[in-house]
Amino acid sequence: MNDDLHTLAGAYALDALPEDDRARFEGHLARCEACLQEVRGLREASGQLGVAVAAPAPARLRTQTLARIAEVRQLPPAVPEVADLAAERARRPRRRPLLAYGLAAACLIVALFSSFLAVRWQQDLSHERATAQAVAAVLSAPDARTVTAPVQGGSATVVVSQSRSSMVFASSGLRQLPESRTYELWLMSPAGARPAGLLRPDADGRTNPVVNGTLGDARQVGLTVEPAGGSPQPTSTPFLVLDLPA
């Protein structure tokens, strides 16, 4: 366990981390069960600090809030992530579990992409079509391999085709950032990190798929929080790192 990061558990449970530290710590939480347990306990305690300053809410607030919810659509329950589906399939004897896994991931990406496309259909449709074709080319490559990892409240998925030197990245559950910040994706090789695109989560935390056709000798993809517009080099340690299948 990274001691320096782990010390942030208290500040995290008090919401006292600036955005960059918070993203980094949440990346760490996704991989550290002990830290997650500690944060849960500290959140129970900080919740009580809040309850201790309870004060009567004005009566009009009740009326307003009850009226308001009638106009607000609820989120559907979270359905099992791609990784869970893959694990479910792996438990049963399958002849081609890898194919099932890849298809599930492909479905996720196609679904994410379709919803993105639906929202953006008026804007630069030809560019979106080109992106769609590039995504399809990677997903349908005979050597397409998939890696999925939990990130913040959701998951990140990369599909890689070494023969096409390409990858597709999509994610869900990413926290909204202030206007002044953006998520930036990196291709990382022993020689350093190269920018691989900026990610903007929609209201549900999903990001549109990013395609990159210049994999080169990249061995990992990473995700950081950067100032709006992105940076030429990462300004913090990536809070998410995925190893690309060789």
Place this chain on the structure above:
Amino acid sequence: MTDEGRPVRPFRKPAAAAGVRNDAPALDALLARVARGDEAAFEQTYDQVADAVFGLVRRVVRDPAQSEEVTQEVLVEVWRTASRYEPARGSAMAWIMTMAHRRAVDRVRSEQAASDRQARAANREQVVLYDEVAEDVEARLDRERVRRCLDTLTDLQRQSVALAYYEGYTYREVAELLTVPLGTVKTRMRDGMIRMRDCLGVEA
């Protein structure tokens, strides 16, 4: 996750939340109904948590009109995202108070220059818990328990925790205000909160 490790145990008393009476339906059961679109269940949820949410938001945000606005946002968010609450990850009250605190903190960080807030907080390092409220016995006991536990912290732990939680400062701002190194503040926030957790009898 938790099904392999030690379960997260919520508040020791099921009625730890302010205003919650022992015969009231459990909050997590209510949230399950809210997730299915049950507006009556939401009304009961509102009655159980609104004072706690409003009190916390007002403590952080201060401005009464903005506090009402943020409180309503939080409660609508409870309605909207009830399906995403997972009891295995912690108590319903902690889930809601986490949402309330984040919203309140987001509001003050986006709206106020740090320098303003530092000036305002200059002589506010003492922890003040509201006493003005006519409240039921349960709520008073909760408040007393939190106060007793805060008293077991060292001064630096208590100030770090209170400035972060009740004033919405980042640990960097807290370090600046208390003129102590960043590493010290991080550590005091963590060991202070661990002591609070143990004193309050919540565990994870």
